Amino acid sequence: MEFKSKQDLxxxxxxxxxxxxxxxxxxxxxxxxxxxxxxxxxxxxxxxxTAWDISFLFRGKQRHLDLEVTNFDAPQGLGLQAIMQGLExxxxxxxxALSRTKTRMNVxxxxxxxxxxxxxxxxxxxxxxxxINKRFNKRLAAQARDMEVRYTQMA
Numbered sequence: 001m002e003f004k005s006k007q008d009l010x011x012x013x014x015x016x017x018x019x020x021x022x023x024x025x026x027x028x029x030x031x032x033x034x035x036x037x038x039x040x041x042x043x044x045x046x047x048x049x050t051a052w053d054i055s056f057l058f059r060g061k062q063r064h065l066d067l068e069v070t071n072f073d074a075p076q077g078l079g080l081q082a083i084m085q086g087l088e089x090x091x092x093x094x095x096x097a098l099s100r101t102k103t104r105m106n107v108x109x110x111x112x113x114x115x116x117x118x119x120x121x122x123x124x125x126x127x128x129x130x131x132i133n134k135r136f137n138k139r140l141a142a143q144a145r146d147m148e149v150r151y152t153q154m155a
C-alpha cells in the first residue's frame with residue numbers, strides 16, 4: 001500500500017533539507033507526543049545509518065518500531081525504513097528546487113505486510129484509504145507550513 005503527497009515550500013532547497021535532517025528536533029517533538037525514542041547510533045550525526053528504537057501507543061496497544069535512514073543524499077532527499085511487528089515501511093522524501101527560494105517536497109510512504117496480523121492492519125488501512133490520504137496530505141501540509149514559519153523566524 002502506498003501513500004503519496006507533494007508540497008511546495010517558499011524555502012530554498014538546502015534549508016529544507018537542513019530542517020528535514022534535524023533529527024534532534026524531530027526526536028524532541030516525538031517525545032512531547034508521548035513517544036519513547038532512543039537513538040541507536042553512537043555518533044549523534046545526521047546521515048546514512050542513523051537509527052532509532054521507538055515505542056508508542058497505537059490502537060490501544062504498545063508498538064515497537066525500528067527506524068533507520070537508508071538514503072541520505074544532501075540536498076536532494078532522504079529515505080527511511082521502518083520495521084514494526086511484521087510491517088515494513090519505506091519512506092522517501094525527494095526535494096526539487098523550483099527556483100532559488102521555492103522547493104517541492106515529494107513524499108512517498110509504502111507499507112508491505114510480512115505477517116498475517118500486519119496484513120489485517122493494512123487491509124483496514126485500505127478500507128479507510130480516502131480518509132488516510134486526506135490525513136496524510138493534511139499532516140504534510142501542516143509540516144510544510146511549520147517549516148516555512150521556522151524559516152522566516154530564522155531569517
